[in-house]
Amino acid sequence: MTTVSKDAPDLTVLDGLARSLTPGALLTEPESVAAYRFDYTADAGAGVPLAVVRAASPADVQATVRWAGEHDVAVVPRGAGSGLSGGSNAVDGCIVLSLERLRGVEIDPATRTAVVEAGALNVEVKQAAAEHGLWYPPDPSSFEICSIGGNVATNAGGLCCVKYGVTTDYVLGLDVVLADGTLVHLGGQRVKDTAGLSLVKLFVGSEGTLGVVTRATLRLVPAQSPPATLVATFDTVEDAARVVVAVGNTLRASMMELMDQASVNAVEDHRSMGLDREAGAMLLAQSDAPGAARGEEIAAMERLCREGGARECFTTTDAAEGEMFVAARRAAIVAIERRGAIMLEDVGVPVPRLPDLLTGIAEISRRHEVEIPVVAHAGDGNTHPVIVYPAGDAGAKERAAQAFSEVMSLAIGLGGTITGEHGIGRLKRDALPEQLGPDVMALTHRIKQALDPQGILNPGAGF
C-alpha cells in the first residue's frame, strides 16, 4: 500500500480550482478527503488525494479536468465507491472527482430509454423504470449501492446477463468529458446507429481512463415476467457444467448460477438452509419466459438436470418460493466473509472449461493452504473464487495473494479472462499483459495516448 506522505501539500494551488467550481464542491480537509481514498478494494492500496471535487454539474467536471491538465494533476473519477478492483482508489496528489451528486434519472417511456446522470444508483434506475412498467436489466449484486457511472466504467454484469447481456448492451448514448475538458455527446435515444466509430462502446469499460462519463442514455425493456426457479445438485462440477451447456444450447435461462461444495458449506455453516453439503455442485436456474412458457421451460431444464445425473432437483413456478433459493446464492459472499479476510476473484472461462477451472482452483487452494470457495454466473462462465485467509496473518495474506495471481493465470491458460464484470482497476493491472499480450497492450496505449496524452485520467487503473 502506498504510504501516506508526511509533508502537508501546498493547497494554495487549489484556489483557482475552487473559484471555477460550484461553491462547496471542493473538499480539502484531511478527514473529508480521507473518506474518498478507497473504494471497496483495500487490497489494491490507495494514495492520498490532494483534494476531492464533489461535482454538482457537468461544468464542475469540465473545470476539474481542465484545471488538472493545466497543473498536471491526476484525476481519479469515482461513482458510488463500490468498485471491487480499486479502480477508484486514489493515487498520491490526485483529485478524486466524485460524481455522487449527479443523480438525475429521467424515464422516457415512448422511446423506452432512461437518461441517467453518472452518480445515480443502478437501483434508482430500476425503480424509476418500474414505475412505467419498464426494466433496466443489468443487475450486479451490488445494484442497491453501485452507480450507473461505475457500471459504465467497468461494463458491469450480474445474474441476468446470461439472457439479457451486460451494461454495454444497454448504453445507447454517453456524455463524456474528455481529457482536455471538452464535453462530447455520443449516441442518443436511437436503438440502431452505426454512424461513425463506435465511440459509446469504446468508453464503456474504459474505467475512467479515456474520459469522465457524466450522463448515460440507457435502453429499457418491458418488465420481466415473474420467474420460475430450479435448484439442482450434482455429484461433481463436471456433471453440473455439462447440464449448463445442455441448457444453454436449447433454452434461454434468465439465471444460471453455480455454487461449488465449499461455497454451499460456507452458507450452511453461516445459517443452515438445508442445502446438500455432500453435493459437488449446486445449480440455481430461472426462466422468465412469458405466460405458460416459463413452466414449460423450467420443466425442460429439470429434464436436462435429471438426464445429466442430478442428485436432487426441485422446481417452482412460485416466484416468492424461488426467491428463497436465490437467497442462498445471494448469501454466499456474506457467508464466506465470515470465514476470514477475503480476496474476491472475477475470472471467466468458456463454459465447458468450468470443471478445469474449478479443479485447478482446488489444487491452488491446497498448495497455498487457503480456502477458495467458488460461486459462479455459470451460464456465461464468469466465476467468483473467493480466497479466504485468517485476518491479520501476514504469511497467509502473502499465500492468498499468490493464489489470487495463480487463479488469474489459470483462467488465462484456459482461454479465459481475469475479469468478467468487476474491471481491472488497480488490483489486476499487473496480470493484464499476460492475458492481452504485447501487441494488444501497445494498441491500448496508442488509444490512451491519443485521448489523454498527458496521462491525467485515472493513471494506474484499467491497463
Added chain:
Amino acid sequence: MTTVSKDAPDLTVLDGLARSLTPGALLTEPESVAAYRFDYTADAGAGVPLAVVRAASPADVQATVRWAGEHDVAVVPRGAGSGLSGGSNAVDGCIVLSLERLRGVEIDPATRTAVVEAGALNVEVKQAAAEHGLWYPPDPSSFEICSIGGNVATNAGGLCCVKYGVTTDYVLGLDVVLADGTLVHLGGQRVKDTAGLSLVKLFVGSEGTLGVVTRATLRLVPAQSPPATLVATFDTVEDAARVVVAVGNTLRASMMELMDQASVNAVEDHRSMGLDREAGAMLLAQSDAPGAARGEEIAAMERLCREGGARECFTTTDAAEGEMFVAARRAAIVAIERRGAIMLEDVGVPVPRLPDLLTGIAEISRRHEVEIPVVAHAGDGNTHPVIVYPAGDAGAKERAAQAFSEVMSLAIGLGGTITGEHGIGRLKRDALPEQLGPDVMALTHRIKQALDPQGILNPGAGF
C-alpha cells in the same frame, strides 16, 4: 463519379507484393480489377484500383497492408461487395483487398460460438449453426449474399434486431490486421470479458478504417421458435407508430416492420397480394416466444392494434402462413426498384418520431417531385426511404440527390441518425459532421490518427 485515369499505371512496383503473397492472389489485369471497383453502391462513385489482392490467408492480408504502408498506397478492404454505402468502392490507385476466399466456419456447440473467417457469408454461419440446433440472429435483408466481415465492418442489423440486437451484440472476438501489418487477437470465446479497453467493439462498425478484420468469434443462441405473425393496417402512420410504442413497452416482438402507403402500393403495382391500398400504414409483427406464449403474445399485440384503431388485423400461429405476409415486406425493395432508379436511405429516429419523419419525407418528396416510399424496421426506428427517379433523367437524378441529402438532415433534426445499419461508407460521408458535430469528429480523427497515422486504410470511407 471519379473518372478513370487514362495513363496505364506502372505495375512493376507490384512485383514485391506478388512475391510476398500466395501465388495467384494478386490480380492486375484491367478486366479482373474492374470487377472489384464497386460494391452495390454505384452512386458513391469509384476510382480505379492499382490491383486486387484476393487474400488466401491472414498472412496475405498482413503482407498487403505492410506493402501498402511501405509504398503509401491505399487499401480498400472488401467482403462480398454487397455494401449499400460504397464503403468498399475503390479509390484511384488503391489495392482492393478482398477477403472473399477466407470462408472458414467452425461451430463449437459447447461454447455456443462460431469462429468465422471474414469472407464467409452470413447465411453460411446461420446454416452451420442450424446443424447444431443453434442460431446466429443478425439478419440483414442481404443475408444470403453478404459476408460476416462486411457485417462486422458496418455493424449490420436486420429484421430481428428489435428483439435480438445487431452485429456488435454477437461479436465476442476479432482477429484484426492493423495498419502496420500486426495481426492482433481481440476477445475470444468468453461471453463476459471486461479486461482492458473494449477494442472488439471499437472495430465493429469501423468500416475498415482502423484495421482489416480477418476472423470473428460470434455468439450463438438456441434455435428460434417458429414465429406467430400479425399484419395490421392503419389509417395513418401516427396510429401505427403509437401501436409500435405500445407493443414495445409491454411485449418482446421478434419483428416489427412498417410499410407506408407508397410502399404498399408499389408492392401491389408489382404483383397484387391483396394489400389495402387505402391504408396509411401497414404493420407486420412477429412473436417467437417459446411454446404457448407465442400465441398469447401475438394475441396481446392484436389487442393493442385494435385498441389503437387498426383498420384490419390478422394473426396466425402458422409459420408458413406468416411467411407469406413477410414476403410482402421482403418484396418491397424489389417492387420499388421496378419504378425507376433508386437511392436507398437508412435513416433512424427515436420510435415516437417516426410520424414526424414520414411527414417530413412526404414533404421532401412533393418539393423535389420524386417518389419516396418508405419501409421501416419500425420497432427500432430504423427506416429505409427509397428515393425513386426516372433512370437517365439527369435533372431528376439531381433532385433525387438533393432529396437524399434533405432526408438525412431531417432525421438528424429529429434526434436521429443518417445510418442505422448500412454504414457511412463513401455515400454519406459529407453528412456525418452534421450529425456528430465538430468535437466528436475531432475525437474520431484522433483515434484514426493513432491507429493508422499514414491514412492507408480505406481512406474516404466511414468518417
